[in-house]
Amino acid sequence: DADVTQTPRNRITKTGKRIMLECSQTKGHDRMYWYRQDPGLGLRLIYYSFDVKDINKGEISDGYSVSRQAQAKFSLSLESAIPNQTALYFCATSGPSGQGESGYTFGSGTRLTVV
Amino acid sequence: GDSVTQMEGPVTLSEEAFLTINCTYTATGYPSLFWYVQYPGEGLQLLLKATKADDKGSNKGFEATYRKETTSFHLEKGSVQVSDSAVYFCALRGTGRRALTFGSGTRLQVQP
Secondary structure (H helix, E strand, O other): OOOEEEEOOEEEEOOOOOEEEEEEEOOOOOEEEEEEEEOOOEEEEEEEEEEOOEEEEOOOOOOEEEEEEEOOEEEEEEOOOOHHHOEEEEEEEEOOHHHOOOOOEEOOOEEEEEO | OOEEEEOOOOEEEEOOOOEEEOEEEEOOOOOEEEEEEEOOOOOEEEEEEEOOOOOEEEEOOEEEEOEOOOOEOOEEEOOOOHHHOEEEEEEEEOOOOOOOEEOOOEEEEEEO
């Protein structure tokens, strides 16, 4: 099984619908992140969480919300999807920086299309 | 704020050619620097990293040196293979920052 699992892998939804993207990890990491990837823009941070009670907005959080249900689970929701939220979404985890700069472990991504 | 600038792609090379992908950054303090690679249909994988000035990160024949004087972290490989075709992302974690900042990515295409 993958260290970081994202579901679904692909999703097409209609404008105005609520949708949830899920992420679970077996790394035992406390830190989890949601990024979106757009062509030519790289990855941009949506939300991040350093533990179940620590949720923080990233640079593009408008239109999104998150839930950290447990250490291993971090979900991203689009309350009312719009076409410009069409993108590839990645979940990532990392260990605490005190253990050395280990970088991130990424999931395989969710390709979301809003029509 | 922190930012990462990468050369635009695609970069197209023949097999066994020398590769350089430029990366420069803006950040306060002493950031940690990373290169990630994304193969088609997959998530990003850490390729190499450097956490202080003059450090050289290396992995799978790829190298990058943390140059604070030029705020650069260019990725190099002496002889590329078709299997190196992917998108490469430069990233940093600024001092006191809690998340990575990524560049826009550079697509590398290696032809046989």
